[in-house]
Amino acid sequence: MYKQDIEGSIAHAMMLAKQGIISKEDAEQITAALKEILNEVENGTVVFDEQAEDIHMNIETILTERIGEAGKRLHTGRSRNDQVALDIRMYVKEEIIKIKMEILNLISTLNNISKEHKNTIMPGYTHLQRAQPVSLSHHLLAYVEMFKRDIDRLCDTYKRTDVMPLGSGALAATTYPLDRDFTASVLGFKNITLNSMDGVSDRDFLLDLLSALSIHMMHLSRFCEEIILWASHEFKFIELSDAYSTGSSIMPQKKNPDMAELIRGKTGRVYGSLFALLTVMKGLPLSYNKDMQEDKESVFDAIDTVKMVLPVFTNMLLTAKFIKENMYKAAGGGFTNATDAADWLVKNGVAFRDAHEIIGKLVITCINKNKSLEELTLEEYREISPVFNESVYEAISLKACVNARTVPGGPSEEYITKLIEINDEYLKNIKNCNDGLQL
Structure with missing residues (x-):
């Protein structure tokens, strides 16, 4: 966190000079030297001393070696306790925006893929059993909703991170007349902490972040699980690019979805980070404790x-091929249109419970005759119920089953088109503002 530490020190020096705590000349000398050190760190020409304990002491030591007494005055009115609390908040704010940009890129990718597959019919599942036909777009856009919630959670985390703790001192602030609001303004913080003990010991914002990232990884992991299933011979809904899969070391026919499996595995790693910090914090008394270094x-x-996983996942989707014919065949082979056949009966005067029973008998007939509902003759339909007529075939066509569900939230092409437009507008309107890429 050298960059955040130096930027925080420059702002602190500016504030000390403004308040007359150190001279303007000292502040200018400190600022110039810190900017020079920052450039050298980024160029790789600075050698840190491990004996100096941490990044804060390393930079202050280098500064003092270069400018002497003025460098020693930088630490006036602050402690490493509030200094590190500031640095980690600055770091997290920057990283949240980077992660949100990657998630927004993923949302955009999914929305664009969905534009091409509004009429790609596939089975929707409950209990991993074929349930009702949907479009591939409908399925993909379900994940867009998850990822939009991930953006919301990160925005909330940003809001709670955007609070400036410098000026809290070790735990009881300081007798120097610090202008904390000025420092916050220079560093781009929206608020300052209101209690010095909480200022140095609060790590809730990090738990918020780890929680949000864990939920996001859970969403990616669910998606990866489906990709792994879809890529199997049993499903054959998707073919992954060779760049995102590997062959077997012994079985030449294999094409393993390694990237999806690795992302699924990395989810546990992020969960571990959340539980590790929860465990560190659970027994700490106020205020600062060295445990927090963890x-x-x-x-x-x-x-x-x-940050490593997101671009890999996005590009894996971009380069994948969806096998439409297999999806359509699977949707037709699992009686996914049975509910629509029951709805047809209801619309023709049959009570729903009776309709449910009739369709159950039809499904048994199909199983016994190795046919789908579409393949049964009208005579076979009428053997079960005389209510059936030719119009039932139109009602149970897979495309009709999908497109008849025009209720907001449903899979119809009409609604999916609207939802894609809503998502395009969401992506267009989201902007970089003080609370970090929030609508």
Whole structure:
């Protein structure tokens, strides 16, 4: 967190000079030297001293070596306790925006793929059993809704992270007349912490972040599980690019969905980060405790994992081929239109419970004769119920089954078209503002 530490120190020096706590000349000297150190760190020309304990002391030591007494005045009115609390908040704010940009790219990708598959019929499942026909777009857009909620959670996390703790001191603030609002303004924080003990010991915003990232990884993992199923010979709904799958070391016919499996596995890693920090924090008295140093490894690892996984997942989808004919065949082979046949009976005067029983008998007939509902003759229909007529075939066609469901939230092409437009508008309107890419 060298960048955040240096930026925070520059703002602190500016505030100290504004308040007359240090001279303007000292502040200018400190600022110039810190900017020079920042450039050198980014160029890789600075050598850190492990004996200096941490990044804060390393930078302050280098600063003092270069400018002498003025460098020693930088730490006036602050503690490493509020300094590190500031640095991690600055780091998290930046990383939340980066992660949200990756999720928005994924949402855009799914929305664009959905534009091509509004009439790609596939079975929808409950209990992993074929239930009712839907479109591939309807299925993919369900994940868009999940990812939009992930964006909302990250926005909430950003709001609670966007609170400036510098000025809390070690735990009881300071006797120096600090202008904390000025420092917050310079660093782009919306608010300041209102209690110095909470300011140095609060890590709720990190738990918020790890929780939001865990839920997001859960969504990715669910999606990966479906991709793994769809890529199997039993489903054959999708073919992954060779770039995102591998062959077997012994079985030449295999094409393994490795990237999807790895992402699914990485979910447990992010969960582990959340539980690790929850466990660290659960028994800590106020205020600062050294245990809190453990927060960095968990947060850094979770952020790095999510940032690594998201572009891989997005590109895996972009390069995948959906096998429409297999999806359509599967939708027709599992009596997914049975509910529509029952609805047809209801619309023709049969009570729903009676209709349910009639369709159950029809399904048994189909199983015994190895036919689908569409393949039964009208005579076979009428053997079960005289109510049936030719119009039942139109009602149970898979396309009609999907497109008849025009209720908002349903799979019809009419509604899916509207939903895609809603998502396009969402992506268009989301903007970078003080609370971090929030509508």
